[in-house]
Amino acid sequence: MNTTAAPESHATEHGLSxxxxxxxxxxxxxxxxLEVSTYYVDFGRLxxxxxLIMMVIKFVMVVSYFMHLKFDNKVFSWLFYTGLILAxxxxxxxxxxxKFFG
Amino acid sequence: MWFTLDNLATAHDTHEGAAxxxxxxxxxxxxxxxxxxxxxxxxxGLISTYMLYRGRVGTGPRPSQVFDIPFTSVxxxxxxxxxxxxxxxxxAAHKRDDRSTNLWLVITALLGATFVGGQVYEFTAFYNEGxxxxxxxxxxxxxxxxxxxxxxxxxxxxxxxxxxxxxxxNKVPGSRAETxxxxxxxxxxxxxxWIIIFTxxxxxxx
Amino acid sequence: xxxIENFATPxxxxxxxxxxxxxxxWREWVFTVDHKKLGIMYMATAMFFFVVGGLEAVLxxxxxxxxxxxxxxxxxxxxxxxxxxxxxxxxFVMPMAAGFANYFIPLQIGARDVAFPRINxxxxxxxxxxGLFINLSWxxxxxxxGGWFMYAPNSGPIFSPSHGVDFWALGLQIAGIASLxxxxxxxxxxxxxxxxxxxxxRMPIFTWMILVVQFLLAFAVPVIxxxxxxxxxxxxxxxxxxxxxxxxxxxxxxHLFWIFGHPEVYILILxxxxxxxxxxxxxxxxxxxxYPFVVFSGAAIGFVGWGVWAHHMxxxxxxxxxxxxxxxxxxxxxxxxxxxxxxxxxTLWGGKLWFTTAMKFAIxxxxxxxxxxxxxxxxxxxPSDTQQTDTYYxxxxxxxxxxxxxxxxxxxxxxxxxxxxxxxxxxxxxxTWNFWFxxxxxxxxxxxxxxxxxxxxxxxxxxxxxxxxxxxxxxLAFWNLIASIGSLVLVVGxxxxxxxxxxxxxxxxVAPLDPWGARSLEWMTSNPPKEHNFDSIPTVHHLDEFxxxxxAEDANGQMQQIATAEEVLKQLEDNADAHIxxxxxxxxxxxxxxxLPVTCLGVIYSIPLAIFGGLIILMGAFGxxxxxxxxxxxxxxxxxxxxxxxxxxxxx
Ligand code: HEM
Ligand SMILES: [Cu+2]
Numbered sequence: 003m004n005t006t007a008a009p010e011s012h013a014t015e016h017g018l019s020x021x022x023x024x025x026x027x028x029x030x031x032x033x034x035x036l037e038v039s040t041y042y043v044d045f046g047r048l049x050x051x052x053x054l055i056m057m058v059i060k061f062v063m064v065v066s067y068f069m070h071l072k073f074d075n076k077v078f079s080w081l082f083y084t085g086l087i088l089a090x091x092x093x094x095x096x097x098x099x100x101k102f103f104g
Numbered sequence: 105m106w107f108t109l110d111n112l113a114t115a116h117d118t119h120e121g122a123a124x125x126x127x128x129x130x131x132x133x134x135x136x137x138x139x140x141x142x143x144x145x146x147x148x149g150l151i152s153t154y155m156l157y158r159g160r161v162g163t164g165p166r167p168s169q170v171f172d173i174p175f176t177s178v179x180x181x182x183x184x185x186x187x188x189x190x191x192x193x194x195x196a197a198h199k200r201d202d203r204s205t206n207l208w209l210v211i212t213a214l215l216g217a218t219f220v221g222g223q224v225y226e227f228t229a230f231y232n233e234g235x236x237x238x239x240x241x242x243x244x245x246x247x248x249x250x251x252x253x254x255x256x257x258x259x260x261x262x263x264x265x266x267x268x269x270x271x272x273x274n275k276v277p278g279s280r281a282e283t284x285x286x287x288x289x290x291x292x293x294x295x296x297x298w299i300i301i302f303t304x305x306x307x308x309x310x
Numbered sequence: 311x312x313x314i315e316n317f318a319t320p321x322x323x324x325x326x327x328x329x330x331x332x333x334x335x336w337r338e339w340v341f342t343v344d345h346k347k348l349g350i351m352y353m354a355t356a357m358f359f360f361v362v363g364g365l366e367a368v369l370x371x372x373x374x375x376x377x378x379x380x381x382x383x384x385x386x387x388x389x390x391x392x393x394x395x396x397x398x399x400x401x402f403v404m405p406m407a408a409g410f411a412n413y414f415i416p417l418q419i420g421a422r423d424v425a426f427p428r429i430n431x432x433x434x435x436x437x438x439x440x441g442l443f444i445n446l447s448w449x450x451x452x453x454x455x456g457g458w459f460m461y462a463p464n465s466g467p468i469f470s471p472s473h474g475v476d477f478w479a480l481g482l483q484i485a486g487i488a489s490l491x492x493x494x495x496x497x498x499x500x501x502x503x504x505x506x507x508x509x510x511x512r513m514p515i516f517t518w519m520i521l522v523v524q525f526l527l528a529f530a531v532p533v534i535x536x537x538x539x540x541x542x543x544x545x546x547x548x549x550x551x552x553x554x555x556x557x558x559x560x561x562x563x564x565h566l567f568w569i570f571g572h573p574e575v576y577i578l579i580l581x582x583x584x585x586x587x588x589x590x591x592x593x594x595x596x597x598x599x600x601y602p603f604v605v606f607s608g609a610a611i612g613f614v615g616w617g618v619w620a621h622h623m624x625x626x627x628x629x630x631x632x633x634x635x636x637x638x639x640x641x642x643x644x645x646x647x648x649x650x651x652x653x654x655x656x657t658l659w660g661g662k663l664w665f666t667t668a669m670k671f672a673i674x675x676x677x678x679x680x681x682x683x684x685x686x687x688x689x690x691x692x693p694s695d696t697q698q699t700d701t702y703y704x705x706x707x708x709x710x711x712x713x714x715x716x717x718x719x720x721x722x723x724x725x726x727x728x729x730x731x732x733x734x735x736x737x738x739x740x741x742t743w744n745f746w747f748x749x750x751x752x753x754x755x756x757x758x759x760x761x762x763x764x765x766x767x768x769x770x771x772x773x774x775x776x777x778x779x780x781x782x783x784x785x786l787a788f789w790n791l792i793a794s795i796g797s798l799v800l801v802v803g804x805x806x807x808x809x810x811x812x813x814x815x816x817x818x819x820v821a822p823l824d825p826w827g828a829r830s831l832e833w834m835t836s837n838p839p840k841e842h843n844f845d846s847i848p849t850v851h852h853l854d855e856f857x858x859x860x861x862a863e864d865a866n867g868q869m870q871q872i873a874t875a876e877e878v879l880k881q882l883e884d885n886a887d888a889h890i891x892x893x894x895x896x897x898x899x900x901x902x903x904x905x906l907p908v909t910c911l912g913v914i915y916s917i918p919l920a921i922f923g924g925l926i927i928l929m930g931a932f933g934x935x936x937x938x939x940x941x942x943x944x945x946x947x948x949x950x951x952x953x954x955x956x957x958x959x960x961x962x
Contacts, residue, residue: 092619096152138498248543
């Protein structure tokens, strides 16, 4: 679907085409719709895991496609995800000492 | 893992502005990704503070009493779409299509401004419902977290508009496409933080 | 920087937005973006704060020398130990390490400057203004007094009604911005600007340790940023984040502080580990023993350092599971530290030891840090820590690691690199006196504190009385007096160093090119290095490249000299690059940095002032963005500021 790629430019070689970006945005919009629907429809026991999974999917999609991390050099992923994982790790541990998770 | 760094200089994706670096990667981009990594710890701390305190409302309103999910859903959607327009600006910049770059930058800024406007409206509404900054631990931690995010969006808007002005007057030092891309990275980051805030703070009740 | 030709540069520079080009007088320093000048400025600033923090320490010890001390009242005493620690940690050790890193990282990796020279300048000015801002509180109603980790409720308005804590929180915020920008800058520099052939495993150990430290900073500073913001919102805008009466959890502060605080202790010590890992091989005449182990144990310390923070909170009622987990992780972290000590010892083993002052300080570090490390292990055991916590035993422990470790390492670095930075040799005889006074003083000061602490003397106690002094060997009066005398011996030691600087500047011996027979790239430059460091960027084939250019194995496997340092340097000069691009000076780093304390003053006293400060920052940011990336050569006075005949151009 790389119809709009400019022939002389190497810049798009590791990105998506405009249509590709729009498609990602549509998926993101659909997930958001699903997320919001949990407010109206009772998801029962699935409520929490479903919301968290959708959040992670959206997060990863924006990072991978809109921020090009999927196509870019691994070093960038490494730097960013180090910060992210460290943050999740230390803050969850701290919250756990407050008995936040149960 | 780091040791793959040594062999990167020959990697295919030599950007402009990276011609002579040891990794073949651009300084600015490395710095930007690292900065975003550090921002995870900043927002993580604020989110955790909110999580710890969201149930501590004292005599003030509880989250579910003030949150207006339909309204916030719309503004979240607006911010999400601004990521699309931003990525289109970046891709136009890579194609050296100045007109489209300008256009998408302005639209992105407008969407961002809509989001910030929504936040101002939301804060005012909360205040009128008896939830001031110091009403409760919940309210303070909510305002600090979302306020910080709002400041990030506002800084982004200023950068977008400044960038557009500088592009027009041919005053961007360095590589133009890369500058647009960097501001794009920042902008998307602010968006993904909101993706988390929207779920953890708004959709999952205390 | 060298690739500037690719960039679309702005065609015109509107008057005010020119680059500053005067390279003489004070402007040479104020607008500079040269990593070497900034390194020197960092170090001078840090030295100034070392003296300030040292005088504060002496006042503390004078107060405690005799029973019922009258020199300080209780309130001033609290301010004194809080500011002593804040100054020593944030305004002396950290900036001093930043100074060394700034000066030597580009040289050690064979680069001409850092990745972001203007951000580098900004970081220095932010640090300076942040430090001055914190100390401004002395003159505006009193300094912070809640202890350096500023626990609630001591940080709240009831126990700390003056603006001291506000100045403290906001000033550290400014210093934090400096650390964060500095960290990003140095990491990118190390990853991206290494000379050809300088693989990661060929980097000098100092560079490696600084890389680890900058990662720690990059990820730890944002955590304390959050804590400080919450504190400022509580004190200045009515929030109650740490106020138990309002239902808050004061432990939240403790967690945020120590998630930052434990990595911070490695931030303080690892640069010194890096320094002595350079010094020991040079003065043992053999390569560092187990280079990969030193690298990986450094990285391991950086990694495990994130999982131990709650050992600072054993006495806070964390619960048995948390205490057990953090107790074990803490014992584990002693292992990579032990690995380093073994490596250093084996570096010395069988070497041709040359006891210069730098070497003495390095060996001093190994011995004294080990003592501090061992007492540290005793409080990784939670029940024993419960006995020790908040006593002078803790004070003894962390001064052995901070003074005996971090500070001695920095002094080793001064003596080792002084000839490189200033082209003159510090006086070795005076250096020896300097060393012995400091080492004896430090043991007299902090050694007795072990005894005092085990006897139960609490830390942060502003007076002690005769009737609690005890008898015989455990007499508190005796050991308190010794500790105070020791602190005066220390003062003499540090004073001798300042004298040494002074004498060296006036009449010191001019340094030969390679005074120590060094091994790494920073010595492959003139003393002091030229503005652009290297006439031609060397291609690196070995760890210890400089050494391998001077020596090679002969047929019998013996190292033989094949070239002198002068010859090595000459070869670089003969192949000098024709066009060398150096970053131009800039007005804006200092302008933006100046906006920060103005904004913070406004937060404390009046919001319009804060807005004004914000406008300064915004204006500075636009000035920064619009500044032409090159100052035309003809703007310069003298036209080309290079001290060679090469064509050095200022760009970027
Ligand atoms: C110049 C020699 C020094 C002397 C004589 C000295 C003396 C002292 C004394 C007596 C205390 C305890 C005060 C009390 O608990 O009442 C103290 C606290 C402290 N010192 Fe030092 N010190 C020196 C250098 C340093 C250095 C170089 C550092 C760090 C790099 C440092 C960091 C600290 C810290 C973190 C505290 C704890 C303050 C608190 O309880 O909040 N000191 N110092
Ligand atoms: Cu610790």
